[in-house]
Amino acid sequence: MIGGLTILLLCQLAGEMLARLLHLPIPGPVIGMALLFAGLLLRDRLRPGSTRPDPGMPGLGQVADGLLSHLGLMFIPAGVAVVVYGPHLAREWAPMSLAIVIGTLGTIALTGRIAQALMRRAG
Structure with a gap:
């Protein structure tokens, strides 16, 4: 170990x-x-x-x-950051939301394309 x-x-x-x-x-x-x-x-x-x-x-x-x-412990710093930077997050919610949505959709699309390419390659 x-x-x-x-x-x-x-x-x-x-x-x-x-x-x-x-x-x-x-x-x-x-x-x-x-x-x-x-x-x-x-x-x-x-x-x-x-x-x-x-x-x-x-x-x-x-x-x-x-x-x-113990993966749940890894989210504690993110939770603390949300509490500490709450006012900043409240001011900048629109650009952050847009970045999250675009990033998520882009990731899903890219993952789908890669999966299609790998399935074609596998036969």
Whole structure:
């Protein structure tokens, strides 16, 4: 389990370092998550057909399950921000609402297009 937590933290650290060194507009944890995803894809490509747990990434599943079981705690900072910035949110409700609606619709449309392309590709 310590190994899995170490992998997650190292991926986040690498993402933060890349974001700061290259002055990227993407948050470091997002880059770290992409690095972790790429690492998992490479791991599976290097060991095709294997169903046993990878000794190179021990405990990653356990750490992920532990984080998911406490996912509700991740929303506490967002709730505090709503309370603290309530007056600002009340003043700027229209542009924020428009951004949320457009972003949601765009995400749904893009997800649908990607799903169609993948289903066509799969046969």
